[in-house]
Amino acid sequence: MGGSTAVLLSAVAPVALIVGVGYLAARLLRLDRGPLVKLTLFFLVPFLVFDQLARNQADLSSAARLAAAFALASLGFALAGVLAGRVFGLPAGARASLTATSTFPNTGNMGLSVAFFALGEAGLERATIIFVVATILLFGLGPALFKGGSFWEQVKMTVRLPLIWAVVLGLLARAFHLQLPLNLGGGIHLLGQGAIPMLLLSLGMQIAESRFSVSAYELAASLLRVLGGPLLAYLAALALGLNGADLVVLVLISGMPAAVNTYLMAAEFGGDAERTARVVVLSTLLSFFTLPLVLGLARLAAAAG
Numbered sequence: 001m002g003g004s005t006a007v008l009l010s011a012v013a014p015v016a017l018i019v020g021v022g023y024l025a026a027r028l029l030r031l032d033r034g035p036l037v038k039l040t041l042f043f044l045v046p047f048l049v050f051d052q053l054a055r056n057q058a059d060l061s062s063a064a065r066l067a068a069a070f071a072l073a074s075l076g077f078a079l080a081g082v083l084a085g086r087v088f089g090l091p092a093g094a095r096a097s098l099t100a101t102s103t104f105p106n107t108g109n110m111g112l113s114v115a116f117f118a119l120g121e122a123g124l125e126r127a128t129i130i131f132v133v134a135t136i137l138l139f140g141l142g143p144a145l146f147k148g149g150s151f152w153e154q155v156k157m158t159v160r161l162p163l164i165w166a167v168v169l170g171l172l173a174r175a176f177h178l179q180l181p182l183n184l185g186g187g188i189h190l191l192g193q194g195a196i197p198m199l200l201l202s203l204g205m206q207i208a209e210s211r212f213s214v215s216a217y218e219l220a221a222s223l224l225r226v227l228g229g230p231l232l233a234y235l236a237a238l239a240l241g242l243n244g245a246d247l248v249v250l251v252l253i254s255g256m257p258a259a260v261n262t263y264l265m266a267a268e269f270g271g272d273a274e275r276t277a278r279v280v281v282l283s284t285l286l287s288f289f290t291l292p293l294v295l296g297l298a299r300l301a302a303a304a305g
C-alpha cells in the first residue's frame with residue numbers, strides 16, 4: 001500500500017514543486033505574469049500541440065472516441081453546474097460562473113503536466129487530444145455562456161487562436177508523415193516541452209496574485225469540479241466503451257481544478273469574477289490532495305475493465 005501511495009504522489013509532487021516555484025517567484029521577484037502567459041499560450045502551447053499531434057501514434061478512431069467522451073462529460077459538467085445553480089437559487093452571474101467552473105477543467109496548466117508525470121508520453125498524447133477539445137469548447141462556448149453573442153462571433157474568435165492552426169497543421173503532418181528538414185522537428189519538440197513548466201509556473205504566479213477566502217459556495221463549487229468531474233467522466237467512458245489508458249486519462253483530466261481562463265472570461269464578459277477566482281484557487285489547492293485518489297481509482301477501474 002505504501003509503495004502504491006508513493007507512486008501516486010510522485011505524479012503530483014513534481015507539479016506541486018513547479019507551481020510552488022512560480023508562487024515564490026511572484027512573491028519574491030514581483031514578476032509580471034502577463035508576458036509569461038502570452039508567450040506560453042500563443043507560442044509554446046501551439047508548438048506542444050503541433051508536436052504531439054504530428055508524433056501521435058494513437059489510432060484515429062480511438063482518439064475520436066476519447067474526444068467524444070470528453071465532450072459528453074463536458075455536457076454532464078455543464079448540466080450539473082446549471083442544476084446546482086438553480087437548486088441553490090444563485091443570481092445569474094454566479095450561476096454562469098458555477099456552470100463555467102464545473103464545465104471547464106484545467107486541461108492545460110495541470111492536465112498536460114499531471115498526465116505526463118503520471119503516464120509518460122502515452123498520457124501526454126491522450127491529454128493533448130482532450131486539451132484541444134477543451135480549448136475549442138472553452139473559447140467557443142465560454143464567451144456565450146457569460147455574455148452571449150452570435151454563433152459566428154464565437155467561430156471568428158476560435159479561428160483566431162494559434163492553437164487551432166497548430167491542430168490543423170499537426171494533423172496534416174501526421175496524415176502525410178511530414179519530416180521537417182534540418183532537424184526543425186527537434187527544435188519544435190524542445191519548444192513544446194518548455195510549455196509544461198511554463199504553464200505550471202504561471203499557475204503558481206496566478207495563485208500568488210489571488211485573494212484567498214472560503215465560503216460554502218467556493219467549497220461546494222470546488223468539490224463539484226474535483227470530485228464530481230471524475231465521476232461524470234467515468235460514466236461517459238463506460239457509455240462509449242473506453243478502457244485502459246484512455247479511461248485513466250479521461251477520468252484524471254476530468255478531476256483537474258477549474259480552468260484559470262474561466263476567471264479571465266468572467267472578468268471580460270460578465271459573471272461573478274471574484275467568486276470564480278476563489279474557486280480556481282481553492283479547487284487547485286484541493287486537487288493536490290484529490291488527484292492521487294482520482295488517479296488510483298481510475299487505474300483500478302481500468303484494470304477491472
